[in-house]
Amino acid sequence: MPRPIEALIHTRALSQNLQRARQAAPDARVWAVVKANAYGHGIEHVYEGLRGADGFALLDLAEAERVRRLGWRGPILLLEGTFEARDLELCSRLNLWHAVHCDEQISWLAAHKTQVPHRVFLKMNSGMNRLGFRRDAFRAAWARLNALPQVDEISLMTHFSDADTAAGITQPLADFEAATADLPGERSVGNSAATLRHAADARVAADWVRPGIMLYGSAPDYPEHDIAHWQLQPTMTLRSRLIAVQALHPGDRVGYGSAFVADAPMRLGVVACGYADGYPRLCPTGTPVLVDGVRTRTLGRVSMDMITVDLEPVPQAAPGSEVTLWGEGPGGSRLPIDEVARTAGTLGYELMCALAPRVPVRTVD
Numbered sequence: 001m002p003r004p005i006e007a008l009i010h011t012r013a014l015s016q017n018l019q020r021a022r023q024a025a026p027d028a029r030v031w032a033v034v035k036a037n038a039y040g041h042g043i044e045h046v047y048e049g050l051r052g053a054d055g056f057a058l059l060d061l062a063e064a065e066r067v068r069r070l071g072w073r074g075p076i077l078l079l080e081g082t083f084e085a086r087d088l089e090l091c092s093r094l095n096l097w098h099a100v101h102c103d104e105q106i107s108w109l110a111a112h113k114t115q116v117p118h119r120v121f122l123k124m125n126s127g128m129n130r131l132g133f134r135r136d137a138f139r140a141a142w143a144r145l146n147a148l149p150q151v152d153e154i155s156l157m158t159h160f161s162d163a164d165t166a167a168g169i170t171q172p173l174a175d176f177e178a179a180t181a182d183l184p185g186e187r188s189v190g191n192s193a194a195t196l197r198h199a200a201d202a203r204v205a206a207d208w209v210r211p212g213i214m215l216y217g218s219a220p221d222y223p224e225h226d227i228a229h230w231q232l233q234p235t236m237t238l239r240s241r242l243i244a245v246q247a248l249h250p251g252d253r254v255g256y257g258s259a260f261v262a263d264a265p266m267r268l269g270v271v272a273c274g275y276a277d278g279y280p281r282l283c284p285t286g287t288p289v290l291v292d293g294v295r296t297r298t299l300g301r302v303s304m305d306m307i308t309v310d311l312e313p314v315p316q317a318a319p320g321s322e323v324t325l326w327g328e329g330p331g332g333s334r335l336p337i338d339e340v341a342r343t344a345g346t347l348g349y350e351l352m353c354a355l356a357p358r359v360p361v362r363t364v365d
């Protein structure tokens, strides 16, 4: 028998979360962001659930090829554009739209031989200072692109640093508006946080939104809001089973470093899941976990292949009992990935992206 751990990808939840993005910005077209192998879910595993999107956005050219191989003929956007001049050949061959964020990318385009002009998304740096032209250089970049026969339509985009916090998007959005005021072309500004929190602003809801994390059942502004608040569904379940049960006496220690010591008689379960599966080693004693759908907590340190859990709330638990590390548990139980991430001092993003290759993945419903 294989080791009992597995990840389930929930197709219906993916399409429901996509619907939520549409509902938030009903007049916008939706890029489903599937970078980083669909946030760790697997592009092939999410395709069915997200194919109702208007396009797929990602940044790895090999991933763009995988999306085309699945049969997708609609738009694909490279969020970071090309990494070297010859990437443009693949863009031409696969009809990829691409972001343009620096002068080098424009020079590569100017030297590119193509029959079919490219659709590009010119990116403005609205304060994050990673990619994009600064406000005062934006128009010159636009004019340079606009003069190229290799370029078809030019769309305008930016990305927010603080859409998930109270600081919000007011200033970067105003800067973007100022820089693009009388330029033609479609706009795209909203990630998940902006789409959920600020889509009442028509400038955010036009013309393309770019939700990522919300599609995968994690709240972009957790813990201020959770997925129940935003009506999002978990799309990844990581589950395993108990492989042993121990009866502890007072004073008994648990795991590496003896990080947990029992102060009373208690039952402990050993789960076939560890940091080599992508479960964060930094999860301390007390991290929530479900055993047979009942909420309990981890005890002691996370090992490479095992974690240990408190069975006090689940007296019937025995080897073979189902353990939900995050996602959907038996009997309608649920443990949002954001809660686990928080105890490890990280985000749902990092946990889902870190799902280890050794965990078998299966698509359900």
Ligand SMILES: *Cc1c(COP(=O)(O)O)cnc(C)c1O
Residues within 6 Å of the ligand: 033, 035, 079, 159, 190, 191, 192, 193, 210, 211, 212, 213, 214, 220
């Ligand atoms: C990753 C990414 C997104 C999606 O962000 P989420 O916070 O996951 O919604 C949108 N736009 C760009 C440019 C990105 O890189």
